[in-house]
Structure formats: structure tokens, C-alpha cells
Amino acid sequence: MAAVSFWRNEMEEDGYVTALSTEDDFDLDMIFDCGQCFRWNAGPDGSWTGVAMGHPARAWREGNSVYIKSDAKNLKPLWEDYFDMGRDYAAARESVCVDGYMTAAAGAGRGIRILNQDRWETLCSFIISQCNNIPRIKTIIETLCGNFGEKRRLEGEDYYTFPDAGTVASLTEEDLAIIRCGYRAPYILGAARAVSAGELDLDALARGDEETARRALTRLKGVGEKVANCVILFSLRIPGAFPRDVWINRALREHYPDGIDTTVFGDNAGLAQQYMYVYRRREGLSNRRKNAGNTGPKTGG
DNA sequence: ACTCAGGTACTGC
DNA sequence: GCAGTACCTGAG
Numbered sequence: 555m556a557a558v559s560f561w562r563n564e565m566e567e568d569g570y571v572t573a574l575s576t577e578d579d580f581d582l583d584m585i586f587d588c589g590q591c592f593r594w595n596a597g598p599d600g601s602w603t604g605v606a607m608g609h610p611a612r613a614w615r616e617g618n619s620v621y622i623k624s625d626a627k628n629l630k631p632l633w634e635d636y637f638d639m640g641r642d643y644a645a646a647r648e649s650v651c652v653d654g655y656m657t658a659a660a661g662a663g664r665g666i667r668i669l670n671q672d673r674w675e676t677l678c679s680f681i682i683s684q685c686n687n688i689p690r691i692k693t694i695i696e697t698l699c700g701n702f703g704e705k706r707r708l709e710g711e712d713y714y715t716f717p718d719a720g721t722v723a724s725l726t727e728e729d730l731a732i733i734r735c736g737y738r739a740p741y742i743l744g745a746a747r748a749v750s751a752g753e754l755d756l757d758a759l760a761r762g763d764e765e766t767a768r769r770a771l772t773r774l775k776g777v778g779e780k781v782a783n784c785v786i787l788f789s790l791r792i793p794g795a796f797p798r799d800v801w802i803n804r805a806l807r808e809h810y811p812d813g814i815d816t817t818v819f820g821d822n823a824g825l826a827q828q829y830m831y832v833y834r835r836r837e838g839l840s841n842r843r844k845n846a847g848n849t850g851p852k853t854g855g
Numbered sequence: 856a857c858t859c860a861g862g863t864a865c866t867g868c
Numbered sequence: 869g870c871a872g873t874a875c876c877t878g879a880g
Contacts, residue, residue: 690877734878737874
């Protein structure tokens with residue numbers, strides 16, 4: 555792999571490199587491709603580029619280390635936090651293997667970590683995600699950032715930060731038309747106004763319990779249980795949240811017809827959900843026709 | 856020209 | 869509570 559070429563010194567003329575030493579449960583492909591984030595993209599050399607927590611970055615693996623090149627000094631604490639380095643994922647993964655199905659799912663998803671993402675970005679991104687496909691979600695978010703975020707530079711390229719809630723709150727639906735997000739536009743503006751006005755204090759919710767957070771989040775128009783649970787899991791650091799999307803519901807229906815009490819996973823429920831998601835989705839994508847016709851409402855006619 | 860996509864709000868029971 | 873339906877848009 556040509557990844558070595560990104561690494562020369564701790565401080566380079568075009569970026570600053572952070573090294574994270576890892577064990578087995580750290581797989582960049584899994585982490586960035588398991589549906590929890592939308593702004594990282596794989597390059598032809600196996601490295602990933604994206605913008606997180608206001609910083610452009612390139613991430614790649616060499617042996618037992620993951621390197622992150624970014625645009626500022628002293629970002630090691632930030633990246634350690636973002637990649638959830640304080641949690642023992644090997645132990646967490648073992649603990650969710652409660653039966654054959656979960657053992658298989660966890661095996662397939664080994665290497666996933668739950669990112670600790672920016673709260674407003676996560677809320678806004680998952681509002682956009684509703685009833686939408688992933689390529690389009692990414693396009694909409696990049697357009698939002700390109701038009702209303704701040705420009706950053708790395709390796710001679712332009713990157714754009716996610717616009718903060720105050721910036722988005724100052725926009726009109728007309729301004730937002732450029733991102734082509736359809737009926738979600740008023741949802742985004744409403745959420746931005748609530749956050750920037752302090753009516754919805756995401757940092758405070760992170761200090762409280764899951765149910766309180768869910769009630770506060772679902773008060774927003776356009777935020778239901780699914781989006782709220784994604785925000786809770788991926789940005790409020792409440793690891794027991796269990797977002798149920800169409801793929802999870804399929805997996806649950808097929809493997810737990812009598813239902814499953816997700817509290818058996820305890821604080822690892824969110825991780826269990828991610829394992830199930832990638833496992834079921836992998837199968838589903840290669841067997842699309844099997845699932846065609848039995849999902850979603852029909853207009854009949 | 857179609858269906859469908861990591862949902863949610865609204866209506867009518 | 870639960871079923872039925874509309875909703876912007878564009879990728880496949």
C-alpha cells in the first residue's frame with residue numbers, strides 16, 4: 555500500500571499527523587462504511603478523507619497504527635475521542651455474541667467503532683437521511699457544507715466544514731433550496747433554530763438519560779424515534795441506544811420473530827445494532843430481488 | 856417511465 | 869395504539 559507516502563515527519567508542510575495505536579477492533583473501512591457518518595470517502599489507495607469536528611483529514615492504516623493527517627497541531631485528544639479510543643471494543647464485541655446470529659453478525663462487523671461525532675451535524679445529517687438513499691444523503695450534505703460551511707485546506711485541496719446551527723438558522727427555505735433536500739428543508743431549519751436558540755441543548759442532553767434525550771429530540775418536527783436514536787448513539791455518547799431502520803427491522807423479523815429485548819445488550823446495544831446493520835445489509839444488497847415487493851406502502855391504483 | 860431509498864407527520868379509526 | 873397515505877428528489 556502506498557500509504558507510507560503520506561507520512562514523512564510528525565509535522566509536515568501540508569499537515570500534522572496523529573498516530574493512534576490500535577488492536578484488532580479498529581477497521582477504517584468498517585467504521586466509515588457502516589452508516590454512522592456521511593462525510594468520509596475512500597480513496598484509490600485505501601486511505602480515507604473527510605471532515606470531522608471542523609477539521610479536514612486523511613486517515614490510513616499501517617500495521618497496528620492508524621494515522622490521521624489533519625490541518626492543525628495537537629489534535630491527538632480530538633481524534634482519540636472521535637474514534638472512541640477509551641472503550642474496549644474486543645470485550646464489547648464478545649459480550650454481544652448472545653446467540654449464533656449475533657456471533658455471526660459481530661464476526662462480520664468486527665472492527666466497527668461508534669464514532670463520537672458533532673451533535674448538531676449528526677442531528678442535521680440524520681434528518682436529511684430519512685427516506686433517502688446514501689449517495690444522495692452524501693451529496694446533499696456536501697452541498698450544504700460547500701455552500702454554507704467554512705473552507706479548510708489540506709494537501710492542497712479544499713474541504714468545507716459542516717455549517718454550525720447558528721449559520722443554518724439564519725438561512726431561509728429559499729437559501730436552502732440549493733441543497734435539494736426536498737420536504738426536509740423546514741425540518742432542518744426548525745432544528746437549527748431550536749439548537750441555536752438554546753431551546754434544544756444537545757450538550758445538556760448528553761449529560762442526561764436516554765429517555766429524556768429521546769423525548770426532547772422527537773419534539774422537533776421531522777425527528778422521530780429512528781433519527782433521535784441515531785443522534786443519541788452517534789453523538790450524545792449514550793451507547794445503549796438502538797436505532798431501528800428498515801434493515802434492522804428486517805433482521806429482527808427474520809431472526810427474532812418473537813421479538814428481542816435489546817436491553818440484554820446493555821450499554822453495547824448500539825454496537826450490536828451496528829453489527830446487525832452491516833451484516834443484514836451486506837446480504838440484502840446481494841439479494842435485492844428477494845426483498846423486492848414486500849417493503850413500504852403501495853398506492854394500489 | 857418506473858421504483859425505491861437508514862422516516863415522519865397527519866388522518867381516521 | 870395502529871393502519872394507511874403523502875411527501876421532495878434523483879440514483880439505479
